[in-house]
Amino acid sequence: MRILLWHVHGSWTTAFVQGPHEYVLPVLPDRGPDGLGRATSWDWPAGVREMPPAELRDLDLDLVVLQRPHEAALCAQWTGREPGRDLPAVYLEHNTPGGDVPFSRHPLADQRAVPIVHVTHFNELFWDAGSTPTTVIEHGIVDPGHLHTGELARAGLAVNEPIRRGRAVGTDLIPRLGPTPIDVFGMKVQDLPRHLGLPASRIAAYESLGQADLHRELARRRVYLHTPRWTSLGLSLLEAMHLGMPIVGLATTEAGRAVPPDAGVLSTDVDELRVALERFVADPDEARAAGEKAREAALARYGLQRFLDDWDAVLASLVADRALAS
Numbered sequence: 001m002r003i004l005l006w007h008v009h010g011s012w013t014t015a016f017v018q019g020p021h022e023y024v025l026p027v028l029p030d031r032g033p034d035g036l037g038r039a040t041s042w043d044w045p046a047g048v049r050e051m052p053p054a055e056l057r058d059l060d061l062d063l064v065v066l067q068r069p070h071e072a073a074l075c076a077q078w079t080g081r082e083p084g085r086d087l088p089a090v091y092l093e094h095n096t097p098g099g100d101v102p103f104s105r106h107p108l109a110d111q112r113a114v115p116i117v118h119v120t121h122f123n124e125l126f127w128d129a130g131s132t133p134t135t136v137i138e139h140g141i142v143d144p145g146h147l148h149t150g151e152l153a154r155a156g157l158a159v160n161e162p163i164r165r166g167r168a169v170g171t172d173l174i175p176r177l178g179p180t181p182i183d184v185f186g187m188k189v190q191d192l193p194r195h196l197g198l199p200a201s202r203i204a205a206y207e208s209l210g211q212a213d214l215h216r217e218l219a220r221r222r223v224y225l226h227t228p229r230w231t232s233l234g235l236s237l238l239e240a241m242h243l244g245m246p247i248v249g250l251a252t253t254e255a256g257r258a259v260p261p262d263a264g265v266l267s268t269d270v271d272e273l274r275v276a277l278e279r280f281v282a283d284p285d286e287a288r289a290a291g292e293k294a295r296e297a298a299l300a301r302y303g304l305q306r307f308l309d310d311w312d313a314v315l316a317s318l319v320a321d322r323a324l325a326s
Contacts, residue, residue: 001315004056004075005065007036009094011235012119014042014211015140016065019308021315023048024059026078034074041210053078062319063088066114069107084113088318091116096232096253097127108132117314120233120254135314140307141238141298144212147219148244148291153281155180155248156221158214158236159228160187163195170227170250171196174203178274180281183221185214219243222287223264223280226255233258241298246290248276258301263294 001021007013017023027050028035037050051059056078064075064083072089076082083089091114097104108116110130118124118136127134162171162184174182175196182203184192189205196203209217218224224240226249233254241247247264249255250273259266265276280287 001062001319002060003063003065003315004061004079006034006067006071006074007039008033008067010039010042011211011239012094012139014039014044015142015304015307016311017044017048018142018304019312021047024051024056024061025049026051026053026056026074028052043211061087063090063315065089066091067094072114084111088322089114090314090318093118093123093127094232096123096230102126102128104128105130106132115314115318121257122254123232137307137310137314139233139235139238139302140304141235141242141302142304143242143299144215144239145242146244146295147215148288148295149220150222150245150284150287150291152183152220152222153181154221155182155223155225155277155281156185156218156240156245157182157225157227158185158218158234158240159189162186162189162192164188168228168230170229173227173250173270174198176270176274177225177277180274180277182225183217185209185218215239215243219245221245222284223248223277225249225277226259228252238298238302241294242302244288244291244295246280246287247294248273248280258297260293260297262290263297264290 003021004024007025025037026035027037031037038044038048057080064087066072066089072083081087091108093116106127106129108114109132111132115133116129119139121136124134124136159169162169185206190207192205193203224245224247226237226247229252247259249266251266251268255266267273
């Protein structure tokens with residue numbers, strides 16, 4: 001198949017484009033949000049093609065994967081085909097609902113032309129999609145390997161824009177997590193120590209690491225910290241589990257389904273998390289054993305081939321339905 005999609009979520013797209021299809025990504029001169037093109041921090045296969053909007057109108061496409069509400073209009077404008085009518089389409093919802101939870105209406109609620117795929121069962125449960133067909137395809141991860149060494153008696157946390165996102169990603173909880181040193185990796189994290197008023201001995205920030213470098217650096221930390229209150233299941237959490245890291249984190253949204261009890265500690269009691277961080281940092285053997293269980297669980301539930309097979313089934317069904325309708 002030749003599939004049109006926008007580069008919105010780099011880690012998710014890295015897994016999706018490992019399939020056998022041709023993937024066409026719009027690219028604009030400024031490489032802004034609607035035309036980011038190929039990734040620079042991830043290693044993507046040759047089957048991922050950048051294409052300027054002007055060339056999309058004459059391109060033979062089998063399907064479009066929409067990920068943001070306005071992409072339907074962009075698709076119609078750039079290809080001359082309306083998603084769900086002239087071109088088979090599916091809407092991938094990455095996020096937990098906002099607004100008046102649990103009464104949040106999905107932007108594509110109560111229509112049947114474009115089904116919705118959720119990345120977690122929690123999201124499918126909480127979004128009100130009305131009569132729109134929905135399904136869940138859980139995440140898949142390109143396995144980085146069992147890289148955990150735990151040589152640094154510190155916690156690692158991967159999060160983008162923790163100052164802007166604030167309470168949603170649990171930024172305010174960091175000072176409450178006790179004396180365990182925490183290293184934060186991600187985009188726009190450099191000002192976080194100053195923002196929180198914590199000394200360098202307590203928190204350090206690392207920006208602009210490529211995916212491979214991020215995995216290697218995270219794996220040197222003894223434990224992975226997962227602080228989000230209200231986000232979809234973070235792919236950084238699943239990557240840390242693949243690395244073989246023990247997990248300490250909030251028992252919110254989908255985390256309880258992803259992290260089994262023997263792979264770390266999940267709780268909504270911040271004091272319990274503080275104690276767990278200190279325990280894992282103080283005991284490398286316990287950290288290693290829990291990390292091995294985390295990796296085992298991640299491979300079993302979030303393996304790449306299962307993810308690709310699930311998506312192929314949905315994509316093939318949409319194309320077949322289109323063929324029958326015509």
